[in-house]
Amino acid sequence: xxxxxxxxxxxxxxxxWEQRAKPASVSSSGxxxxxxxxxxxxxNDGLNxxxxxxxxxxxxxxxxxxxxxxxxxxxxxxxxxxxKLPGLQSLWKRGHLAIVRGVxxxxxxxxHFASMAIWQTANVIDGTGSGWLxxxxxxxxxxxxxxxxxxxxxxxxxxxxxxxxxxxxxxTVTLSGDSAFQEAYAAMQTASPDRVGLVADVASSGRDLxxxxxxxxDLQAPPxxxxxxxxxxxxxxxxxxxxxxxxxxxxRSALAVVSDLITAGAAAQxxxxxxxxxDTHADEKANHERLLGELDTAVTAFFKGLAGSPGADSVVxxxxxxxxxxxxxxxxxxxxxxxxxxxxxxxPQVRGGRFYGEEPSLTRLDTNGNLLSxxxxxxxxxxxxxxxxxxxxxxxxxxxxxxxxxx
Amino acid sequence: xxxxxxxSDIALLYRRAGFGLKGxxxxxxxxxxxxxxxxxxxxxxxxxDPAGDAExxxxxxxxxxxxxxxxxxxxxxxxxxxxxxxTALQEWWMRRMVATSTPxxxxxxxxxxxxxxxxxxxxxDPELMYLQNQLxxxxxxxxxxALTQAVAKDGAMMFWLDTETDKKAHPNENFARELMExxxxxxxxxTQDDVVSSARSFTGWSxxxxxxxxxxxxxxxxxxxxxxxGQTGDFDGxxxxxxxxxxxxxxxxxxxxxxxxxxYPVTTDDPVIDDLMGAYGSGFDVTGSLRAIFLHxxxxxxxxxxxxxxxxxxxxxxxxxxxxxxxxxxxxxxxSGLASLARLATALGQEPFNPPNVGGWGQNSYWLxxxxxxxxxxxxxxxxxxxxxxxxxxxxxSQRPAAVADLLGLDGWGPTTASAxxxxxxxxxxxVALALAxxxxxxA
Numbered sequence: 001x002x003x004x005x006x007x008x009x010x011x012x013x014x015x016x017w018e019q020r021a022k023p024a025s026v027s028s029s030g031x032x033x034x035x036x037x038x039x040x041x042x043x044n045d046g047l048n049x050x051x052x053x054x055x056x057x058x059x060x061x062x063x064x065x066x067x068x069x070x071x072x073x074x075x076x077x078x079x080x081x082x083x084k085l086p087g088l089q090s091l092w093k094r095g096h097l098a099i100v101r102g103v104x105x106x107x108x109x110x111x112h113f114a115s116m117a118i119w120q121t122a123n124v125i126d127g128t129g130s131g132w133l134x135x136x137x138x139x140x141x142x143x144x145x146x147x148x149x150x151x152x153x154x155x156x157x158x159x160x161x162x163x164x165x166x167x168x169x170x171x172t173v174t175l176s177g178d179s180a181f182q183e184a185y186a187a188m189q190t191a192s193p194d195r196v197g198l199v200a201d202v203a204s205s206g207r208d209l210x211x212x213x214x215x216x217x218d219l220q221a222p223p224x225x226x227x228x229x230x231x232x233x234x235x236x237x238x239x240x241x242x243x244x245x246x247x248x249x250x251x252r253s254a255l256a257v258v259s260d261l262i263t264a265g266a267a268a269q270x271x272x273x274x275x276x277x278x279d280t281h282a283d284e285k286a287n288h289e290r291l292l293g294e295l296d297t298a299v300t301a302f303f304k305g306l307a308g309s310p311g312a313d314s315v316v317x318x319x320x321x322x323x324x325x326x327x328x329x330x331x332x333x334x335x336x337x338x339x340x341x342x343x344x345x346x347x348p349q350v351r352g353g354r355f356y357g358e359e360p361s362l363t364r365l366d367t368n369g370n371l372l373s374x375x376x377x378x379x380x381x382x383x384x385x386x387x388x389x390x391x392x393x394x395x396x397x398x399x400x401x402x403x404x405x406x407x
Numbered sequence: 408x409x410x411x412x413x414x415s416d417i418a419l420l421y422r423r424a425g426f427g428l429k430g431x432x433x434x435x436x437x438x439x440x441x442x443x444x445x446x447x448x449x450x451x452x453x454x455x456d457p458a459g460d461a462e463x464x465x466x467x468x469x470x471x472x473x474x475x476x477x478x479x480x481x482x483x484x485x486x487x488x489x490x491x492x493x494t495a496l497q498e499w500w501m502r503r504m505v506a507t508s509t510p511x512x513x514x515x516x517x518x519x520x521x522x523x524x525x526x527x528x529x530x531x532d533p534e535l536m537y538l539q540n541q542l543x544x545x546x547x548x549x550x551x552x553a554l555t556q557a558v559a560k561d562g563a564m565m566f567w568l569d570t571e572t573d574k575k576a577h578p579n580e581n582f583a584r585e586l587m588e589x590x591x592x593x594x595x596x597x598t599q600d601d602v603v604s605s606a607r608s609f610t611g612w613s614x615x616x617x618x619x620x621x622x623x624x625x626x627x628x629x630x631x632x633x634x635x636x637g638q639t640g641d642f643d644g645x646x647x648x649x650x651x652x653x654x655x656x657x658x659x660x661x662x663x664x665x666x667x668x669x670x671y672p673v674t675t676d677d678p679v680i681d682d683l684m685g686a687y688g689s690g691f692d693v694t695g696s697l698r699a700i701f702l703h704x705x706x707x708x709x710x711x712x713x714x715x716x717x718x719x720x721x722x723x724x725x726x727x728x729x730x731x732x733x734x735x736x737x738x739x740x741x742x743s744g745l746a747s748l749a750r751l752a753t754a755l756g757q758e759p760f761n762p763p764n765v766g767g768w769g770q771n772s773y774w775l776x777x778x779x780x781x782x783x784x785x786x787x788x789x790x791x792x793x794x795x796x797x798x799x800x801x802x803x804x805s806q807r808p809a810a811v812a813d814l815l816g817l818d819g820w821g822p823t824t825a826s827a828x829x830x831x832x833x834x835x836x837x838x839v840a841l842a843l844a845x846x847x848x849x850x851a
Contacts, residue, residue: 196713
């Protein structure tokens with residue numbers, strides 16, 4: 001507890017607006033961060049992402065869905081990337097992509113919602129409680145802008161017991177209305193004894209919005225997106241008279257917002273974006289390829305855009321999904337819910353071009369025909385908490401997990 | 408019971424069982440009392456809806472969802488046409504909700520859309536989405552079993568959860584699992600073996616995109632014995648649904664979901680569910696359950712009054728009804744002053760006919776974050792520009808905050824909101840925008 005309190009204290013002492021000249025991404029003690037998470041909703045098919053093309057069991061489990069060795073993009077150890085991931089292959093070759101294999105948890109749950117809740121809370125018993133990065137935010141304890149999710153709804157992973165991360169739809173927050181109106185809006189968000197429960201929560205989200213706007217306005221280099229609809233690289237979101245919102249609705253634009261904020265020196269140490277529709281029970285091949293193609297383009301463009309910016313070298317990006325998919329294909333040209341899967345860790349300082357953890361066996365499966373795990377996802381979290389976010393992982397994960405060497 | 412309490416209770420009822428009611432209309436309901444207001448809303452579940460029916464259903468694209476052999480250009484053209492069909496359908500439903508004379512029926516249709524959450528993003532054919540929407544509208548208030556049986560054979564659902572590809576050789580577990588986890592009984596009440604048995608039971612179920620009807624392919628059905636939730640037999644999908652809905656755990660699951668959406672969130676073991684079991688009964692009676700919910704003493708409580716954040720679709724519909732906002736039939740009409748209500752709801756994070764996943768939308772904290780707060784304020788200003796403000800402008804500034812509350816079907820404002828509103832009372836548009844963005848209205 002001593003170490004945790006000391007870390008939290010040290011971080012709390014750094015007010016984001018007092019260290020503008022020195023972005024958090026290259027903050028005092030750390031050489032890593034910010035952490036950029038990409039949530040892949042629906043259960044990404046690990047076996048068709050990192051393909052064991054050398055294993056004869058692979059094509060016999062997937063006579064229709066499997067990739068031939070000649071189609072896939074080779075990495076090492078008889079594994080290759082999906083043909084739609086050429087950008088990640090080149091990051092691997094440059095040593096910037098690490099792959100953690102066979103990641104899951106004990107007694108894996110085959111429900112999307114239960115399993116995603118387990119991953120997001122790091123509570124493997126039943127997935128209840130606060131999000132693990134929300135608890136990290138509680139420890140850091142200096143406001144929502146330390147962790148930013150790009151998208152209209154904030155996932156539970158970023159909701160702590162005390163703090164809630166910020167959600168944004170563009171690199172700046174621009175509120176309409178004249179100053180008298182905005183003052184009235186601010187006054188309306190005041191916490192007061194007449195406000196309890198959800199009414200207090202709504203007001204609290206309004207106060208967070210105003211604080212976030214102030215922090216983003218205070219940045220030395222204004223984010224490139226700079227204001228209204230589609231004005232910049234990322235395209236700030238706004239409601240037009242027609243009621244349409246211009247804003248990031250794809251993972252590439254969302255990562256462009258993150259890139260703008262990092263470049264501008266925002267104090268956030270955690271960013272979250274997402275990509276959905278990985279639940280490929282039917283007609284998997286074309287749909288999965290389209291999604292991986294989007295991911296590949298987005299990640300490649302993100303690092304390309306960041307190159308040369310202060311702090312770009314310390315960015316660590318990580319993907320995760322609630323589970324992988326069943327090794328044996330079904331009769332609908334798809335795969336059902338599975339268990340262990342690989343996850344990607346990307347960044348210039350990541351110890352890349354290497355695998356971490358063993359590749360799960362395709363012949364020794366569990367009773368449901370699913371892969372057995374060899375890395376607990378909490379080991380990955382512990383690694384990220386200790387080495388990227390510089391926080392005592394035990395305070396957040398409840399117990400000590402062996403860290404990995406990918407950073 | 409005082410007139411004020413009855414009026415406040417009926418206002419609450421209409422916020423939850425409808426989309427809110429203006430003060431003048433509330434006044435006409437007060438003399439007959441709360442129970443009569445409940446019965447009048449329930450009557451609308453089966454009667455005609457002249458105003459809603461007058462909203463013309465958009466013509467559906469004649470084009471089919473492109474098959475595997477379609478060329479890239481054929482595919483692009485078809486997809487564009489299908490997407491614009493979905494957009495027109497979204498605007499239609501929003502306009503229907505704004506116009507409806509049977510608000511509880513539309514509210515219940517929205518509830519079932521969130522429960523049996525199906526997305527046009529995968530189904531693609533707007534006509535299938537419309538047919539499912541009509542299914543909720545016409546069968547949503549009867550027996551939950553009959554509704555579930557119909558949903559299992561509904562084309563949109565069958566494409567959404569891949570039932571139509573379920574073959575004997577390798578059963579597809581998608582619908583089989585969500586049927587239990589999300590639709591009928593909830594997680595923890597079945598095993599993976601039950602999922603496999605359920606998937607086998609639905610093999611051979613298919614759907615004709617051309618004929619718009621369910622078809623059964625006997626050669627693809629697994630006629631073998633299955634063990635499902637402790638019973639063994641040659642079940643088909645119909646039998647599986649029947650076993651599921653007859654479990655007491657299913658009744659609690661459905662009732663907890665209804666209570667959570669009309670009053671405040673509860674878990675299945677909440678004592679309030681015990682009080683509703685009789686009304687649901689052996690007939691799986693949805694109308695009876697709703698009556699029991701609205702007449703339950705806990706419904707008319709402080710806990711209910713502060714128990715839910717409005718979902719964006721409810722919020723947008725409620726504002727449009729209260730302020731007389733004219734809605735267009737397509738987003739392109741917004742230039743001529745007609746609001747695109749579906750796009751406004753989408754901007755707040757809830758796109759009609761496109762839930763984020765089969766779990767539907769979340770509740771309460773799901774709708775509270777800085778991004779939603781930002782969009783809500785922008786949207787409130789947009790709405791205020793479109794609003795009919797005559798009822799506000801015609802009274803002196805000191806009475807205007809109360810006049811806005813009256814239009815929105817609220818009893819009044821909390822002290823913090825009231826003092827902020829007073830600063831804008833001389834400017835009706837700003838006043839209304841601020842009121843729409845207030846915690847008091849977002850929660851009510």
